[in-house]
Amino acid sequence: MSVTTPEERTPTAPATLRSGSLGTADIAFFVVSAAAPLTVMAGVAPLAILLGGIGAPAGYLIAGITLAVFAVGFTTMSRHVKSGGAFYAYITRGLGRPAGIGAALLALIGYNGMEIGVYGLLASATRDTLHALFGTGVPWLPISLAGLLLIGYGGFRSIDFGAKVLGVLLLAETGILVLLAGGVLLKGGAHGLSGASLAPGHVLVPGTAVVLAFAFAAFTGFESTVIYRREARDPDRTIPRATYVAVAFLGLFYAFIVWIVIQAFGDADVIAAAAKDPGGLFFSAITTYVGGWAADLMHVFIVTSVIASLLAFHNAINRYALALAEEGVLPKPLGRVHARHRSPYVAGIAQTVLGAAVVVAFWAAGADPYQQLLLWVNTPGMIGLFLLQLLAAIAVPCYFRPVRHQEGALRTIVAPVAAAVLLATAIGLVITHIDLFTGASPTVNTVLITTAPAVFAAGLVLAWWLRRERPEVYRDFAAEPAEPAEPAEPAEPAEPAETAEPAETPEPDEIAKAAEPAGPAA
Numbered sequence: 340m341s342v343t344t345p346e347e348r349t350p351t352a353p354a355t356l357r358s359g360s361l362g363t364a365d366i367a368f369f370v371v372s373a374a375a376p377l378t379v380m381a382g383v384a385p386l387a388i389l390l391g392g393i394g395a396p397a398g399y400l401i402a403g404i405t406l407a408v409f410a411v412g413f414t415t416m417s418r419h420v421k422s423g424g425a426f427y428a429y430i431t432r433g434l435g436r437p438a439g440i441g442a443a444l445l446a447l448i449g450y451n452g453m454e455i456g457v458y459g460l461l462a463s464a465t466r467d468t469l470h471a472l473f474g475t476g477v478p479w480l481p482i483s484l485a486g487l488l489l490i491g492y493g494g495f496r497s498i499d500f501g502a503k504v505l506g507v508l509l510l511a512e513t514g515i516l517v518l519l520a521g522g523v524l525l526k527g528g529a530h531g532l533s534g535a536s537l538a539p540g541h542v543l544v545p546g547t548a549v550v551l552a553f554a555f556a557a558f559t560g561f562e563s564t565v566i567y568r569r570e571a572r573d574p575d576r577t578i579p580r581a582t583y584v585a586v587a588f589l590g591l592f593y594a595f596i597v598w599i600v601i602q603a604f605g606d607a608d609v610i611a612a613a614a615k616d617p618g619g620l621f622f623s624a625i626t627t628y629v630g631g632w633a634a635d636l637m638h639v640f641i642v643t644s645v646i647a648s649l650l651a652f653h654n655a656i657n658r659y660a661l662a663l664a665e666e667g668v669l670p671k672p673l674g675r676v677h678a679r680h681r682s683p684y685v686a687g688i689a690q691t692v693l694g695a696a697v698v699v700a701f702w703a704a705g706a707d708p709y710q711q712l713l714l715w716v717n718t719p720g721m722i723g724l725f726l727l728q729l730l731a732a733i734a735v736p737c738y739f740r741p742v743r744h745q746e747g748a749l750r751t752i753v754a755p756v757a758a759a760v761l762l763a764t765a766i767g768l769v770i771t772h773i774d775l776f777t778g779a780s781p782t783v784n785t786v787l788i789t790t791a792p793a794v795f796a797a798g799l800v801l802a803w804w805l806r807r808e809r810p811e812v813y814r815d816f817a818a819e820p821a822e823p824a825e826p827a828e829p830a831e832p833a834e835p836a837e838t839a840e841p842a843e844t845p846e847p848d849e850i851a852k853a854a855e856p857a858g859p860a861a
Contacts, residue, residue, distance in 0.1 A: 348497040354676040356498070356661075356683070360570045365502035367588070369567065372505040373453075373560030373651035374589055376596075377512035377644040378460070381637065383553055384597050385617035390775070391550035393606050394541035398550030399557065403415065403590020405761040406558055410586055412735035412755030414579035415746055416566050419738075421819055425565040425659070426731050427725075431817035433734025439817050440805070441798030442730055443668065445723050446659050446795045452720020453559060454652035455694045458483040459701070459712030460715060461645045468638040479708040481699045486649065491691035494653045497680045498570050501654055506805040508647035512640045513592070519621070520599045522628030528602035535606050538599050549775065552768040556776070557593060559721055560648075561585050564580035565656045600624050653690060661687035668805075714777045719790035725766045726791055732759040 387395045413429065420428050428447055431439025433690065447700045462479035469475050493501055526530070535541055564582045571577040603624040613620050626634045661683035664674030677684040701712045735755035769776070773784045805813040 354678040356569050359572045360499045363580045367584045368505040368587040369651045372509050372647040375644045375648035381621040385613045385620040387550045387553045389613040393536045393544035395550045396536045396598040397542040398554040399593035402554035407586045407756035410582045415750040417578050418575050428817040429735045430730045433738035437802035440802040442796040444798035445795050449720045449723030450656045455697050456713045456716030459708035461486045463709040464641050480702045490649045490653050493650045494687040508643045512644040515637050515640050519625045523599050523603045529605035552772045555765040566658045657683040657686040718787045723791035729762045775843045
């Protein structure tokens with residue numbers, strides 16, 4: 340007969356995310372991979388050149404600078420707000436719980452839209468690659484469903500596994516673009532290297548507004564660094580570093596590669612080449628300057644670039660769903676963490692099922708995987724994330740104004756206000772040129788534009804309902820997590836009664852931490 344020990348009878352604590360798993364490079368890989376640099380360059384940059392002219396590289400630099408200014412405020416706030424809810428927690432602290440709950444729904448629709456729509460791009464890119472390499476045609480639905488299973492498995496595994504996979508895929512997609520750049524630079528371009536792309540006469544043109552709309556969209560997902568706070572090593576340093584590394588890399592790399600492809604054809608001829616075959620511009624350039632084998636590799640790496648983007652967004656969505664389940668806003672089972680892999684696996688399964696339902700619905704309706712599934716689902720997601728960034732920028736000065744802190748005015752007022760103005764301008768540019776993103780009718784575009792604001796409004800209604808029907812959930816929404824380090828210290832051996840310390844009395848720093856005002860949260 341077996342005997343159950345006291346240890347075996349003790350209930351096991353629920354598994355949690357694996358803290359200390361991610362360094363600066365790991366988080367930067369997630370962020371840059373979500374942006375899908377190769378896909379953005381080969382698929383979108385030719386349109387930016389066609390519509391904005393040879394000054395297109397400057398648009399990517401301007402977008403990068405704008406988002407770097409935004410990063411100043413929100414990374415400063417990341418040192419003060421420890422919640423796993425990231426942006427919606429920041430917005431709650433600065434603008435109140437109703438806005439925070441609206442932002443939480445906005446984050447869900449934004450990240451889900453950005454991921455689920457990309458399964459259409461995966462199908463389209465894979466079909467193009469198979470046709471280019473083997474001349475075969477494949478139905479798009481099996482490709483998307485296979486992608487869903489692959490990404491679901493990647494999200495099920497540990498976060499460090501995902502970081503390693505993304506590191507390899509990111510090196511592959513950036514490597515092929517660096518190879519193109521090397522070939523163009525070594526051969527001096529089509530007619531010699533030129534700096535005309537940065538001349539004011541080519542930058543300050545009406546088409547630059549269109550380029551900026553494309554450029555801001557190319558950075559989508561960079562803000563997800565803060566989502567990984569609970570799994571980061573030394574998050575107060577790692578999160579800001581990863582954010583600045585990601586923004587700097589994307590801004591400089593995008594601008595450089597767009598300039599490279601302009602040099603590949605020459606300032607006078609690149610617009611005509613982009614008009615003739617925008618989708619083949621990069622493939623033509625790398626074939627000319629490196630070789631046909633490199634063009635074949637680029638086809639393959641575009642597919643892996645899309646896979647990397649999907650995995651990065653999938654992990655971000657799961658962590659938002661985990662945080663909201665812990666808040667009590669989403670069903671509690673979504674907050675379960677796998678005991679071995681320490682991943683939010685139930686949230687991952689739910690996201691995979693949702694993605695499959697959307698993909699199958701578009702397929703059943705006879706939709707095109709690129710023109711409808713990608714563009715119609717991605718666009719509300721993109722606008723949702725832009726609005727989330729704008730709200731976060733506004734929340735920063737509102738949070739710091741009533742609380743004591745040692746942060747400078749540049750970080751807490753000047754940079755966030757400037758970022759809010761620039762982000763509002765970016766949103767205006769995207770909405771004004773929405774037809775370039777979707778190719779859809781005015782009616783469809785109106786629906787796509789209004790989806791994100793409608794979701795935010797639904798969040799305000801949900802906040803009102805929670806306040807009335809579930810006041811404890813409303814009261815604790817986006818609350819600061821308990822500090823595990825202090826109460827979790829090993830207990831001292833039992834002391835004799837006469838020497839016992841008043842251990843139950845909180846330390847002064849704990850009292851100060853508990854009493855610290857958290858900004859307006861009503």
